[in-house]
Amino acid sequence: MQSVIQDFQNIMRGFKMSLGFSQLVSSFAGIVLSILWVLVILAFGSTFKLVEITPFEIINGFLISPKLGLCSLLSVLASSIKSVEWGEYAVLIVLVLGLMIIWSVFAGTVTRLAALEFARGEKTALKDSLSFVMKKFWSYFWSPLTPILGVLFFIACNVAGGLLGKIEFAGEIAVAVGFPLAILSGFLIVFLGLVGIIGFILMFPAISSEGSDAFDAISRAYSYVLSRPLHFLSLFITIIICGTILTFVVGFGACLVMRTSYFTVGLGMGGKLNEIRAFIAGLSGTGDIITSLNPISMRIAALLFMLYIVLVKITVGSIIIAFAGSASTIAYLILRKDVDGTEMDDVYIEEDEEATETEGVGSQAPEIPIVQQIPTTPDPMAPSEQKKPETVEESQKKNDL
Numbered sequence: 354m355q356s357v358i359q360d361f362q363n364i365m366r367g368f369k370m371s372l373g374f375s376q377l378v379s380s381f382a383g384i385v386l387s388i389l390w391v392l393v394i395l396a397f398g399s400t401f402k403l404v405e406i407t408p409f410e411i412i413n414g415f416l417i418s419p420k421l422g423l424c425s426l427l428s429v430l431a432s433s434i435k436s437v438e439w440g441e442y443a444v445l446i447v448l449v450l451g452l453m454i455i456w457s458v459f460a461g462t463v464t465r466l467a468a469l470e471f472a473r474g475e476k477t478a479l480k481d482s483l484s485f486v487m488k489k490f491w492s493y494f495w496s497p498l499t500p501i502l503g504v505l506f507f508i509a510c511n512v513a514g515g516l517l518g519k520i521e522f523a524g525e526i527a528v529a530v531g532f533p534l535a536i537l538s539g540f541l542i543v544f545l546g547l548v549g550i551i552g553f554i555l556m557f558p559a560i561s562s563e564g565s566d567a568f569d570a571i572s573r574a575y576s577y578v579l580s581r582p583l584h585f586l587s588l589f590i591t592i593i594i595c596g597t598i599l600t601f602v603v604g605f606g607a608c609l610v611m612r613t614s615y616f617t618v619g620l621g622m623g624g625k626l627n628e629i630r631a632f633i634a635g636l637s638g639t640g641d642i643i644t645s646l647n648p649i650s651m652r653i654a655a656l657l658f659m660l661y662i663v664l665v666k667i668t669v670g671s672i673i674i675a676f677a678g679s680a681s682t683i684a685y686l687i688l689r690k691d692v693d694g695t696e697m698d699d700v701y702i703e704e705d706e707e708a709t710e711t712e713g714v715g716s717q718a719p720e721i722p723i724v725q726q727i728p729t730t731p732d733p734m735a736p737s738e739q740k741k742p743e744t745v746e747e748s749q750k751k752n753d754l
Contacts, residue, residue, distance in 0.1 A: 357587060360587065360588060360591065360687055361591055363471075363683050363687060364588065364591045364592060364595055364680050364683055364684065365595065366471065366679075366683065367467075367592075367595070367676050367679035367680035367683055368595070368599065368676065370466075370467055370470055370471070370675070370676075370679040371599075371672055371673075371675035371676035371678075371679050372672070372675075373466065373470070373476060373675070374479075375462075375466050375476065375477075375478075375479040375482070376463050376466055376467070376675035376678070376679065377668075377671050377672065377675055378479060379459045379462040379463050379466070379479070379483075379675075380459065380463060380670070380671035380672075380674040380675045380678075381667060381668070381671040382459055383455055383456055383458075383459030383460065383674070384667050384670050384671060384674070385667060386455045386459075387452055387455055387456070388416070388667075390448070390451045390452065390455060391408075391411065391448065391452075392408040392411060392412070394444060394447060394448045394451065395407060395408045395411065396408045397444075398444040403443075403444050404444055413636050413637050413638060414637065414638060416659075416662075416663050416666065417633055417636060417637050417659040417662055417663065418637040418638070418662075453494060453497070453498065454494065457486075457490060457493035457494040458483075458486055458487070458490065458493070460493075460557055460674070460678055461486040461489070461490075461493040461557055461560065461561060462479070462482050462483050462486050463674070463675055463678030463679065464557045464558045464560075464561040464678045464679075464681065464682045465477075465482040465485055465486060465561040466479070466482050467558075467561075467678055467679040467682040467683070468558060468561045468562045468682050468686070468700050469482070469700060471679075471682065471683055471686065471697070472562075472686065472697060472698045472699070472700040473698065473700065485561075485564075485703060486561075489560055489564065489566075491567070492560050492565070492566045492567045492570065493557060493560055493567075494567075495567035496556040496557070496559075496560065496567040496570040496571055496574075497549075497553055497556055499567060499571055500545050500546070500549030500571065501549070503541070503545045503549075504542050504545050504546045504549075507538040507539075507541050507542045507545075508542060510534075510538050511535050511538050511539065511542075514528060514531055514534070514535055515528065517531075548574075548575055548578055548579070549574075549575075551578060551585075551589065552574035552575055552577070552578040552585075553574070554589070554592075554677075554681040554684065554685075555570075555573065555574040555577060555578070555681065555684070555685045555688070556570045556571060556574050557570075557678070557681070557682075558681055558682040558684075558685035558686070559573045559574060559685060561682065562682070562685060562686065562689070562700050562701060563701050564701035564703070565701075573689075576692065577685075577688040577689070577692050580692050581688060581691055581692055584687075584688060584691055585684075585688060588684040588687060588688065589684070592677070592680045592681065592684060595676070595680065596673065596676060596677060596680070599672070599673060599676055600673055603669050603672050603673065604669055607665050607666075607668070607669050610665075611662075611665060615630065625651065628646065628651065629646070629651065629654055629655045629658055630658075632645075632646050632655050633655060633658060633659055633662070636659075
């Protein structure tokens with residue numbers, strides 16, 4: 354019970370870490386680039402009649418909609434996937450690969466920042482973390498993609514085996530004889546897919562913490578999930594609960610801020626603000642009709658209001674993504690200690706970062722102790738001052754005197 358409480362307290366540190374400037378900037382940039390990439394690909398696909406959904410449906414249905422919840426986004430994404438036919442999955446593949454490239458950089462940066470902050474208790478410059486991620490870019494990119502390719506490979510094997518069944522007489526027998534291989538392939542599909550999906554949250558933190566490659570990240574993720582399934586499940590549920598609470602609080606706070614701003618500004622602006630809001634609601638499909646705005650200054654104001662709505666939504670999403678990256682990194686470090694016995698403050702540091710720290714310490718000139726010279730009396734026995742023995746002649750002269 355005490356370990357569960359300790360894990361919960363550690364995960365709760367992700368709330369504070371998600372509000373860090375560097376984490377928010379990384380998440381914000383990732384969301385902005387993702388939106389631009391989706392709009393560009395949908396514009397290309399809709400122009401060549403490859404997909405039915407257009408960029409304007411994404412903009413009107415989610416971006417400028419007054420609703421800040423995730424349900425509208427999920428419905429738009431689901432409808433976009435349904436609109437793609439079998440011969441048009443090339444657009445979806447390009448879309449997913451582009452998003453993986455974007456988040457390999459920015460999600461990797463968030464987890465790297467979180468690993469250093471949680472382990473060492475100090476914040477690292479965004480430039481250093483981004484430089485580390487670019488050096489490990491292919492590790493971040495291939496770690497989630499490799500299990501997917503493994504699942505697709507075994508699916509292709511089963512499909513190829515099923516094609517043999519179309520051969521008359523011999524095909525049915527061949528499929529029946531080789532069906533145990535299909536069962537084995539099905540097991541690997543379920544194993545790789547299921548464990549890969551739930552263990553995905555550990556792959557990026559593994560690279561950020563260990564400085565390793567994609568193979569090490571995948572093996573650690575599968576190993577930790579299978580070695581400590583109950584511990585992983587408790588951490589995963591904790592992250593989900595905390596993330597849900599954070600999403601509700603941040604979303605409700607954003608809605609409250611926007612409504613308060615609309616109300617107070619509307620007290621002075623009057624009906625003009627209501628016209629602008631009605632126009633935006635009509636475009637997003639939440640209003641009854643689409644009203645027209647005149648003169649052009651009202652249209653410019655409506656455009657700026659839509660931009661503010663988008664920025665507020667991106668900010669809310671940035672906080673949620675920063676928390677997800679921070680909490681998953683903390684969960685990885687906890688599981689690593691439980692499975693491997695490695696201390697949670699043990700995080701890979703590059704040589705240039707160590708050199709920077711060393712230079713920072715060595716740049717201070719060492720203090721040279723001042724030695725006070727104490728005057729000493731001459732040594733009567735020193736050779737330079739020692740009296741020479743008197744000769745016989747000298748002693749006689751002294752006696753005569």
